[in-house]
Structures are given as structure tokens and as C-alpha cells.
Amino acid sequence: MIKLGTLFWLALVSTTGFATFAVKYGVQSLEDELNRTRRAIIAEEHAIRADDAEWAYLTRPETLDEMNRRHLSLGPIVTKQLRTTVTDIPLRAAAPVPVDAPVVAVGEQPAESAQPTISASTIEPPSPEKPLEVAATRALAKPEPSRRPRSLDELIAQVAASR
């Protein structure tokens, strides 16, 4: 009986001892792995910070302005580009007739010049006082092949005048 008791305690002590060490080494290796990962995260965060600063440097207004000047030539937005309501948007101009286009009979070209007017009318709010037919017939009656707009502003002015 005494020998059995001793054996039991001996077994218990060695088991607990082994278990303790096993847990300890397990924890140590886990801690090592955790620290490795944390170091990797910190390194990554530092890299992100450096990239952020580099991005800020590469996109500073001065550089963007210089690149715009070289590749895009965009200018500041001017007031007349800022239209506030739909009615401010001008109608699309009737397709200008080329100067060297063959002179055709007045009645033979409705499909060409009437189409843009119709497509423009879809974005225009309903304006019953300006029927399409009137605009179309006016365009047909006066083809004006010589007055070809040279700039967008001129084109807009022409359309505004024809309305």
C-alpha cells in the first residue's frame, strides 16, 4: 500500500512537472510568434507612413499644377461654366453645313438638320411656345452655309440667336 501511494505521487509530480514545462514552452513559442507578427505589423505601419508622406509629396499642389500645365492645360473653372439650373444649359447646335458641301435642294435635307434639334429638345423642359416645326423650318429656310462657327462660344451665341 505504501509503495502504491508513493508511486501515485511520483507519477503525479512528474506529470504535473512535464505539463508545466510543456505549457511554458508552448507559451514561449506563441509569444515569439506574436512578437514576430507585431514586428512585421510595425514595419508595415512604418512603410505606410513613409508611403503616405511620399504620396503627399508627389501630389502636392505645385506638382499637380506643373503636371497639368504639361499634360492637360486645364484652366480654373470660370463663372460661365457653372450653370446652376437645367434651363441654363444651351441647346445643342444644329449641325453646321460644310462650306464645300454640294448645294442641294431645300426640301431634300430634312433628316440631316432636323435631327439635332429633336435630340436637343429631349433635355429641354417643355416649351410649347417654341414648337419644333418652327425651328426646323427656319433652319431649312435659311441654310447659311457661310457662317460656320469658329469657337464654342460663337456656336452657343448662334444657337441662342436662332432660338
Added chain:
Amino acid sequence: MIPTQRFDDNPCRPRHFKPPPCTAITPDGPAKQALEACRTRLRVTAGLFALVFAAVALRIVEIGAVGGGTTESQIARFRMVTEPVPSHADIVDRNGNVLAATLDSPSLYANPKQITDAAQATDKLVRVFPTLGAAEVHAKLTSGKSFVWIRRHLTPAEQFDVNQLGIPGLDFEHEERRVYPDGGLTSHVVGYTGIDNAGFAGVERALGDVLRGRREPLQLSLDLRLQYILREELQRVVDDFTAKGGAGLIMDVNTGEILAMESLPDFDPNHPTAVDPGHPAIPLADRMFNRITLGVYELGSIFKIFTVAMALDSGTATVTSTYDASHPIRIGRFTISDYHGKHRVLSVPEILMYSSNIGAARMAVAAGAQTQREFLARLGLLKTPKIEVSEVAAPHYPAKWREVNVMTIAFGHGISVTPLSFASAAAALVNGGILRQATLVKLPAGYAPQGQQVISAKTSEQMRRLLRLVVEHGTGTMAAAPGYVVGGKTGTADKISGRHYAERKLLSSFVGVFPINNPKYLILTMVDEPHPNKQSHGYATAGWTVAPATSRIIERIAPLLGVQPVDESSPEVQRTLMVESLQGKRIEAY
């Protein structure tokens, strides 16, 4: 004593096995004492052991069940790696663009004892760093020491290149460095740092304690895009008029937030002491000088807005009041005359429109010295402004407020204030009369700090109408930005040199507000000692220098700020801006 005989249960047992006729010995004398001492010692020892084991057991219970003790290991290897807090937090603008960042900046060093082929290593290093002298590097690598610096503060790209070389014996030491990606653009606001990232100027210095040990970036009210536009336009004025310097700020009149603040010339905070290659002649002190917060100036005619507001608010004048401006005023050794003289009786709107010194002086005298002083104090013009940069200056004003001071202060001479104080006070005149402290730190969206009502809302509305008049018909017509309803006031002051005013040295400034019918943003621009040029027809006054710049700035920034252009001639806009006393009258050009 009779010996007691125990009862023998087995009479057949051999005799020597028989229990002796014995009894408990109860020793007497010294023996008894020795025995007792032994017992006591045993008990004490056992008690001590029990105590220690109990302590161990209790500790185990505490660690296991109660959660006492630390999880931190005493052994360095098992200690948690924690992220090093950067010594200073980043600074970003209101849209999150980085203005200042703390970066890990590796420095390259070599251990010459480990370098096998010094000549080859030198050759490779010089190819990565062309600015390093080959002879110098070779001397370092063959010095036989165990530590020599090759180059401090490398960029990540340079570090990558050095790693690519694969030279044994080279290593990096990690150091921290403050970098300013935008260079000189925000130098006067953000400031710069010295060794150990200690702030030496600007926000870096004033808010050093806030930045230190903080993780989240500090968000300023600045908008980098606006800052760039302001700086570019100011630089253009300075270059066009060969001026000594320029300054400007853009402020949200309803919150006091500063969206842009620039003082020219400026410096590169990454290399604060380096000479500007473009302008090597400009001294460093001049480039580091923040004209907005540290400079105090006699701002001249733009000060008349305060005179008019004071007269209207205190009730000593109404919009229809008139003052005789037909003759110059002589007081003591001074003569007050008009630059754009009309030589007749002028009404209050006309005094502002034509910028009449005589009219403003008479208006101030009618209100009185006490009223004027109190009014300026209420607007915060007689105390040092508070702002989140370390460079601020106190205003200069006469200790004794005599009549001549009243007259000169009425048109902005004899009192020197910082442009910052001026902007805060001017914002209060147009925003409904509420004075708010200017700030460089971004406020939460939709939050306006509690201000101080300094003038009535009615006076503020009258001021808006009058300021519009100046841009529509007065001295500030070139500041107009069609669609954005600009209102403002020009100011051209003679600079003091020594004890006298210098005729040819001007300080031209313009304060503009847009849209003036519903004020949102204030722009203050000034240019120091502009010289006339051909385009300006020989003028270097505010109307020809900074007023056109203000117009250009507004046209560029308004779309960014989301301000909708309106038709200025529409009846709704006209109604909010008309000045009743001038209705039906012919307004003559100044």
C-alpha cells in the same frame, strides 16, 4: 511511586518479549526543560513552513482566480513588442493631406572591420549617393574603426538601393525625422522643428505639447488647395510689382477658421536655414517673419470700415449723414487730405466709396475719442491676438488718445495691428456682428464657436451694403468677381521709415468678403512696398495691386468652396445690397 504493571495478555510469551514493567517517564529538572524547548522549536518551525506554503497557495489562487500579477515577462525575449509612439503626431489639413509627418529615417553606417573590399564598396556607394566624395568614403571605409557614419537620414528609396548593393558591413541606425511634404507652402503656419523634433515655430511650437506623444494626426483648418492658390496669386503680385513681400489669409467669417494663411517670402521647413536658390539675397530673418501674425502695420484706409461701423453702431451717424470734406484738415503739424479728393460735402457711403480721409476723420471726431477707443477694444484690436502659432505680436496704439490720434486712427494711421486681428474684427463687421477668435484648428462641421456680439446685426447689414458699394462703384472695382458678389475695401498706407512717413513706400491692402449678401469667406491680401509698373499705369495703390489679385483668388477658390455664382443684376440680389440713401442719385466714378 508504585510501578504499575500492565496486564499481560499473553502469558506464554518469552520473558524477554514481555513488556517491561514500565511507566511514562516524566523527567524532572533540566531534562524536562530541554524536552520542552525541543517541542517548542518543532512547533515554531512547522508553523513557519505552514505559513510559507499558505502564502504560496494564496498567491497561486490570486494569480489563477483573482487575476493578480502581471503578464509581462521579466525576460527581455518574451516581453511584448510595442509599437514605438512617434515622438510627434502628424499634422494634416482639413481634407487630410499630410502637412507634417514623423518618419523613421534610417541613417547608414559602416563597420570598416567587416568590409572586405573597400574600393569596390566605395565605388558602389558613390553610385547610389553621387554627392558623396569617393575619396572621403574610401578613407572612412579603410579607417580601421568599427563605426563610421556614411550618410544620415536616408529616404526609403535610398535605403532600398543600399540594400540592393549587398555590401556586408553596412547597416542602418533608425532615427526619427520630421518631414514637410509641401515644403514652403505651409511653412509659416506649420512652422518647423529642430533637433529631437522640438518645435521651433508655428503650430509645431505652439501646439508642441499636443503633438507630443499623440497618435492621431492633428487636423488644421487649412485647405491646401486654397493655400496654394493664395500663395500663387500673392507671389504674382509680389513679382509684378517688385514688392518686398506680401501676405494674405482666407477666413471663414462664420466660424473664425483660417482656410489659408501665407506670408511671402517664406522658407522650406525641411531645410529652414538653407538659402532660397531663387532669391539668394533675401535674408533668413525676413523669410521666417510671419507678416500675418507677427507683423504689426498701419493698415491705412481699410481701417475706415471700423470708423464707419463705429459711427453707425453708436448712433452718431446714419447712412444719410454728411461730413464736409471740401478742405483738408490742419491739426498741429499734420494736414489731413484726400487721395481721391472730391472737395465737397460727402455722405457716409461716399466717404467709404471714395476713401475720404477727411470725412473719416470728421466722422470719428463726431463720435469722440472714448467711443472710438472702446469700439476698437471691443473688436479685439487693442490686445494681442490669440492663435495656434507661437509668433504673435501686440498692437501699437497711442497711450493717450488725443484728438489728432482720433483723426488719424479713423483712417488707419497711428495704430498698428496684426493683419490677423484686423481680419477677425472685419469678419465680425459682416457676419451679423459676432466676433469669434480666429483658429487654425479644424472645427467640427456645422459648429460655430460662441462669439461675442460686438455690433448690432443691423449695423452689420448696413456695412455689407456699404462694402458692396466700394467694389461696385468705389476704389475697389478691380476686385469684382462677377457672379460672386464681392464686397470689400481698399487700403493704401504710407509706411513709416524712422520717424516720418515715407512717400514712396506703400503698404497696399484689400479686405474682400464674398458673397457679401450672405457672407461666407473673407480674404485679406496685402503687399509690402509695391512699385508701380506699366500695366498699373504708374499706380501701386491697393486698387491696382491687391484688388485684382483678390478677384482672381475668388474666381479660383469659389468653385472649390462650393459657392454658387449668382446673377448680380437680379432683383433679389440687388434688393439685399442697395443703399437707400443713394437710390436715384447719379454715382460718379472715383
